[in-house]
Amino acid sequence: MIQDARKDWRNLCREAVAERDPAKLIAIVDELNRELDEEQKKKAAVFLQKVDQKTA
Numbered sequence: 001m002i003q004d005a006r007k008d009w010r011n012l013c014r015e016a017v018a019e020r021d022p023a024k025l026i027a028i029v030d031e032l033n034r035e036l037d038e039e040q041k042k043k044a045a046v047f048l049q050k051v052d053q054k055t056a
Contacts, residue, residue: 009035
């Protein structure tokens with residue numbers, strides 16, 4: 001699943017680099033930001049879970 005997420009944001013980056021239409025570029029960057037925020041939340045949750053397990 002993490003591999004899929006990495007593919008998604010990397011593909012979005014490639015699309016952003018190639019896009020010439022400013023409106024489409026903004027849409028791609030917005031989607032990229034959402035994907036990266038979601039990935040960060042997942043990683044933070046895993047980290048906090050590990051910390052909780054060590055302190056319990």
